[in-house]
Amino acid sequence: xxxxxxxxxxxxxxxxxxxxxxxxxxxxxxxxxxxxxxxxxxxxxxxxxxxxxxxxxxxxxxxxxxxxxxxxxxxxxxxxxxxxxxxxxxxxxxxxxxxxxxxxxxxxxxxxxxxxxxxxxxxxxxxxxxxxxxxxxxxxxxxxxxxxxxxxxxxxxxxxxxxxxxxxxxxxxxxxxxxxxxxxxxxxxxxxxxxxxxxxxxxxxxxxxxxxxxxxxxxxxxxxxxxxxxxxxxxxxxxxxxxxxxxxxx
Amino acid sequence: xxxxxxxxxxxxxxxxxxxxxxxxxxxxxxxxxxxxxxxxxxxxxxxxxxxxxxxxxxxxxxxxxxxxxxxxxxxxxxxxxxxxxxxxxxxxxxxxxxxxxxxxxxxxxxxxxxxxxxxxxxxxxxxxxxxxxxxxxxxxxxxxxxxxxxxxxxxxxxxxxxxxxxxxxxxxxxxxxxxxxxxxxxxxxxxxxxxxxxxxxxxxxxxxxxxxxxxxxxxxxxxxxxxxxxxxxxxxxxxxxxxxxxxxxxxxxxxxxxxxxxxxxxxxxxxxxxxxxxxxxxxxxxxxxxxxxxxxxxxxxxxxxxxxxxxxxxxxxxxxxxxxxxxxxxxxxxxxxxxxxxxxxxxxxxxxxxx
Numbered sequence: 001x002x003x004x005x006x007x008x009x010x011x012x013x014x015x016x017x018x019x020x021x022x023x024x025x026x027x028x029x030x031x032x033x034x035x036x037x038x039x040x041x042x043x044x045x046x047x048x049x050x051x052x053x054x055x056x057x058x059x060x061x062x063x064x065x066x067x068x069x070x071x072x073x074x075x076x077x078x079x080x081x082x083x084x085x086x087x088x089x090x091x092x093x094x095x096x097x098x099x100x101x102x103x104x105x106x107x108x109x110x111x112x113x114x115x116x117x118x119x120x121x122x123x124x125x126x127x128x129x130x131x132x133x134x135x136x137x138x139x140x141x142x143x144x145x146x147x148x149x150x151x152x153x154x155x156x157x158x159x160x161x162x163x164x165x166x167x168x169x170x171x172x173x174x175x176x177x178x179x180x181x182x183x184x185x186x187x188x189x190x191x192x193x194x195x196x197x198x199x200x201x202x203x204x205x206x207x208x209x210x211x212x213x214x215x216x217x218x219x220x221x222x223x224x225x226x227x228x229x230x231x232x233x234x235x236x237x238x239x240x241x242x243x244x245x246x247x248x249x250x
Numbered sequence: 251x252x253x254x255x256x257x258x259x260x261x262x263x264x265x266x267x268x269x270x271x272x273x274x275x276x277x278x279x280x281x282x283x284x285x286x287x288x289x290x291x292x293x294x295x296x297x298x299x300x301x302x303x304x305x306x307x308x309x310x311x312x313x314x315x316x317x318x319x320x321x322x323x324x325x326x327x328x329x330x331x332x333x334x335x336x337x338x339x340x341x342x343x344x345x346x347x348x349x350x351x352x353x354x355x356x357x358x359x360x361x362x363x364x365x366x367x368x369x370x371x372x373x374x375x376x377x378x379x380x381x382x383x384x385x386x387x388x389x390x391x392x393x394x395x396x397x398x399x400x401x402x403x404x405x406x407x408x409x410x411x412x413x414x415x416x417x418x419x420x421x422x423x424x425x426x427x428x429x430x431x432x433x434x435x436x437x438x439x440x441x442x443x444x445x446x447x448x449x450x451x452x453x454x455x456x457x458x459x460x461x462x463x464x465x466x467x468x469x470x471x472x473x474x475x476x477x478x479x480x481x482x483x484x485x486x487x488x489x490x491x492x493x494x495x496x497x498x499x500x501x502x503x504x505x506x507x508x509x510x511x512x513x514x515x516x517x518x519x520x521x522x523x524x525x526x527x528x529x530x531x532x533x534x535x536x537x538x539x540x541x542x543x544x545x546x547x548x549x550x551x552x553x554x555x556x557x558x559x560x561x562x563x564x565x566x567x568x569x570x571x572x573x574x575x576x577x578x579x580x581x582x583x584x585x586x587x588x589x590x591x592x593x594x595x596x597x598x599x600x601x602x603x604x605x
Contacts, residue, residue, distance in 0.1 A: 044447035058455035079315020108304035
């Protein structure tokens with residue numbers, strides 16, 4: 001019998017994960033490694049990892065990685081890709097990184113239509129710092145800095161940054177997916193494949209927003225966290241393709 | 251190459267192009283806009299990279315990305331914009347990535363104004379951003395020197411894998427002088443550490459995050475050893491009429507030029523004044539100053555600030571000589587007459603001559 005789930009070539013072996021039980025990062029890391037292998041991009045790939053839980057992504061990714069200051073991922077990716085257009089460049093960022101402190105970099109790299117991919121992990125909280133309010137935190141959701149729940153009078157509303165950038169002419173492919181179960185994981189892999197191919201074809205900017213569980217900071221069990229993504233989070237952040245301009249004539 | 255008549259801001263850009271600068275990223279700010287405009291005119295024609303970023307913060311991070319691939323990269327700005335770049339400069343130091351950063355200083359703090367000033371000396375020479383690091387700082391005093399030092403800055407950056415700061419001001423940036431540029435660089439140094447995708451080799455990562463305190467400390471001491479090498483090899487300064495000097499002016503950049511005018515003036519009256527002009531502000535020519543203090547008792551520090559390099563002079567002279575400071579902050583450019591007056595006044599205190 002052929003082993004169906006072989007260890008991905010670009011995922012390091014023998015490392016113990018630092019991610020919490022039920023965290024979505026490990027799933028998305030594996031998907032990224034699998035897609036790089038399937039599209040034969042691992043040798044030329046450079047990942048820009050964020051400040052946040054995934055700052056340690058280089059412990060798992062077995063391809064070249066450069067760390068970024070908080071929020072600056074797409075600016076660094078711009079520098080890498082403009083300097084070496086032959087490399088395959090993507091950022092891996094969280095919601096605080098990409099849609100709070102790095103909003104300007106996100107908006108303008110998208111508006112320039114940089115030929116890069118952005119993997120955007122949305123778990124509605126700041127994970128590494130212990131579960132504070134994120135731009136993507138849902139209304140009434142309790143975090144350590146919204147102890148009574150997110151109140152729009154003080155904290156504003158959940159920010160839909162992927163919907164914003166999807167309107168830009170330079171953004172070729174944008175999709176929101178969720179790693180909330182086997183079907184969601186398959187869809188996520190398909191979306192990331194589409195995004196990576198967009199860059200390979202030289203078409204421009206792509207962004208995949210992945211709704212991802214954070215059981216520790218949500219104070220839910222892993223199983224309930226996955227359920228919460230499906231039942232609650234997708235109501236605020238509906239899944240689907242937000243723009244697809246891949247067949248557009250220049 | 252023939253002499254060309256060119257502004258300081260354009261000279262920074264042309265020298266960088268000749269040094270093999272492959273990417274320029276910048277954001278407009280006065281009084282250095284001509285630098286970015288020159289790059290916009292030339293870089294893409296040469297098949298190189300020019301991007302006007304959305305902010306100085308984005309520009310310095312694009313610099314990080316370009317430098318990580320091994321390319322020669324540059325950004326430029328003026329005082330408030332340089333403050334915004336400090337986070338990225340700290341990362342460049344932590345990553346040990348080479349880059350050249352031009353600061354065409356203006357009056358401050360805050361928005362200040364757009365007139366020439368030297369108020370960013372502390373920021374440039376003390377690291378500037380967070381964490382335990384230094385950046386080599388070159389302070390040109392002519393457009394020719396802007397060309398030569400910028401060209402050399404790329405070599406220093408590559409040799410030590412460090413960000414290098416060109417510290418200039420609005421006067422230097424805006425004025426035009428005849429310049430002979432260095433020849434375009436031939437082959438660039440091989441950078442085996444650069445990220446190029448793993449290829450068939452092992453994967454690599456560039457990272458400034460070192461969670462283990464002992465390992466972080468090792469990294470800090472490694473940087474210190476590197477800075478020691480820079481202090482050993484890269485100190486530059488100019489001596490002007492020091493042989494018989496009895497009073498010595500310490501000044502850099504624009505102020506040093508004005509001081510030279512003042513020295514010529516007072517020399518006519520028999521005042522034996524000289525100038526020591528630091529060209530590298532970090533590393534600072536401390537030993538040269540200390541050596542002077544063995545035979546000279548009077549020092550005058552001129553700056554277009556309220557006294558920043560003054561502290562380095564105090565450290566270097568270690569109480570062995572008298573130091574008088576005269577500063578004009580806020581974008582006021584002093585005159586040779588004004589400096590001459592200070593030199594006369596101080597020289598007379600020791601009553602060697604009656605003026």
